[in-house]
Amino acid sequence: MTKSISIYALLIAVSFFFVGCSDESDDETTPTPTSTSNTIADIAKGDDFTTLAAALDRADLISTLEGEGPFTVFAPTNEAFDALLTELKIDGLDKVTDDQLTQILLNHVISGKVTSADLEAGYVSTLANGPKETKVSLLVDLTSGVLLNNRANVITPNVDADNGVVHVIDKVLLVPNVVDAAVANPSFSILVQALTDKRLNADFVEILSGEGPFTVFAPTDDAFVALLGSNEEWNGLADIPVGTLEAVLKYHVIAGSNITSSEITDGSEQTTFEGSIIKFNTANGVVITDKGGRESSVALANVQTSNGVIHAINSVILPLE
Numbered sequence: 001m002t003k004s005i006s007i008y009a010l011l012i013a014v015s016f017f018f019v020g021c022s023d024e025s026d027d028e029t030t031p032t033p034t035s036t037s038n039t040i041a042d043i044a045k046g047d048d049f050t051t052l053a054a055a056l057d058r059a060d061l062i063s064t065l066e067g068e069g070p071f072t073v074f075a076p077t078n079e080a081f082d083a084l085l086t087e088l089k090i091d092g093l094d095k096v097t098d099d100q101l102t103q104i105l106l107n108h109v110i111s112g113k114v115t116s117a118d119l120e121a122g123y124v125s126t127l128a129n130g131p132k133e134t135k136v137s138l139l140v141d142l143t144s145g146v147l148l149n150n151r152a153n154v155i156t157p158n159v160d161a162d163n164g165v166v167h168v169i170d171k172v173l174l175v176p177n178v179v180d181a182a183v184a185n186p187s188f189s190i191l192v193q194a195l196t197d198k199r200l201n202a203d204f205v206e207i208l209s210g211e212g213p214f215t216v217f218a219p220t221d222d223a224f225v226a227l228l229g230s231n232e233e234w235n236g237l238a239d240i241p242v243g244t245l246e247a248v249l250k251y252h253v254i255a256g257s258n259i260t261s262s263e264i265t266d267g268s269e270q271t272t273f274e275g276s277i278i279k280f281n282t283a284n285g286v287v288i289t290d291k292g293g294r295e296s297s298v299a300l301a302n303v304q305t306s307n308g309v310i311h312a313i314n315s316v317i318l319p320l321e
Contacts, residue, residue, distance in 0.1 A: 040073050040161045041065040048168075051081040055093060059102040069163035070113040074148060076172045077155075084172040103128045103306070107136055107175045113164045116146060116157035123303055128175050130304045131213040131258035136175055137304045139184055149173055150184040178216050178308045179208045185303075187312065190224040190237070194249060199242040204249060213258035214308030215270075217278075217288060219316045220299065227316040250274035251290070251319040258309050261286055261301035276319045290317035 041062050045053045052075055056062050065071065076084075085091065093101060107128035114124075121142045125135040141147040146154035148169065156168035174180070179195070182188040195204040208214060219227075228234045237245065253273040266282040281287040286298040300312035 037066075038160075038162045039066045040069070040071055040164055040166055043159060043161055043166050044073075044075060048077050049075055051078045051093070052076060055081075055101060055105060058093075059098065059105050061102070061105055065109075065163075067163065070111075071164040072110045072112060072114040073164065073166050074108045074152065074154070074169045074173065075159075075166050076108070076152070076169055080152075080169065080171050084174075103136075103175050104172065107138070107173050108169075110138070115165055116154065116167065119146060123300075125304070128306075130306055131308065134258065134260065134304045134309070136306060137181070137302070138173070139181075149176060149180075150186070175306045177209050178212070178214055178305045178310055179205055181303055181305045181310055182216075182218060187220045188218055190221045191218055194224070194237055194245060197237060197242070197245060200246050200249075201242075202246060202250070208253070208308075210307065212307035213256065215254040215257055215259040216308060216310045217252045217296070217298070217313045217317065218310050219252065219296075219313055223296075223313060223315045247274050247319050248316065251276060251278070251317060252313075260304075260309055261298065261311065272319070274319050278317060286311070288313065288317055291319050292321050294318060 041056070043049070044056060044065065053062075056065065065073065081093070085093070088095075090096070096104070107126045109127045110124050111127070119140055119142065121140055123137040123139055126138050128136040130136050139149050141150065146157065146167070148154070152169040152171035152173055154167045155170050159166040159168065176184060182192055182195070195208070208216070224237075228236065228239075231239075234240055240248075251272045251274040254270050255273045257270075259270070264280050264282060264286055266280065268280050269277050270280075271277055276291050278291075279289040281289065281295075286301065288296045288298070290296070294315070294317065296313045296315040296317050298311045299314045303310040303312070
């Protein structure tokens with residue numbers, strides 16, 4: 001009897017030994033689960049964004065978009081980049097300088113996580129740089145879906161990322177100059193018509209597409225309609241004498257300065273491209289007094305571009321006593 005008990009006890013001990021060894025073996029061979037990364041940079045490495053990923057790598061922006069953020073990125077597809085090459089009449093992004101490419105890419109990024117439901121119509125600041133490291137403005141139109149700078153449509157919104165959100169777009173957003181920004185905003189359609197009037201001696205498109213910087217006080221369409229209505233002989237821009245129209249357009253431009261609204265001080269004066277002075281009052285917003293004492297208010301300030309800033313104004317200022 002004693003011998004049977006001893007053998008039974010030995011078998012139990014051996015079984016515990018093997019069970020223990022089995023548990024230890026399982027602990028050693030079971031892989032530890034690893035977390036998967038889903039940053040904006042990871043999303044940009046997808047099959048639809050190989051050109052974008054290569055561009056981000058060249059511009060050394062991958063690490064930025066792997067960072068904490070959060071960021072909102074409007075991501076052009078491969079087809080969008082192909083269309084850009086056709087538009088620019090180049091055969092590859094290597095024809096674009098490193099600095100130009102960096103600014104184009106940064107023009108697709110805004111700080112913070114902004115879903116399509118959070119987007120508001122109007123302007124937001126991207127991470128692209130204008131003069132004096134100001135941030136370039138991006139126009140958001142929500143009339144039908146999401147349209148950016150009157151150019152690119154959001155085709156897939158709200159791709160969630162660990163450090164923000166991606167909205168897929170169908171065109172690349174070039175960094176606009178003051179002319180591009182005016183063209184993109186339907187509220188400046190009459191101003192654009194005036195700037196491109198074939199009667200003008202000055203080529204305003206070429207001038208305002210130059211290095212700058214420029215500060216442009218841009219009358220809205222309503223402002224131009226009021227101007228035309230002030231003279232019974234003016235039924236359209238063509239009825240305004242070309243010399244008068246050219247002087248008026250120059251009077252709305254300050255050349256050589258990118259003056260944001262915060263830099264305009266009460267009682268200050270600036271000499272315009274036309275050669276006459278305009279005066280500022282900031283007691284209640286920014287109000288401009290022209291040569292004849294007429295006043296115009298800044299309705300929308302600080303539309304920042306690559307070569308200057310636009311301030312929308314509610315009436316046309318005139319270089320006339």
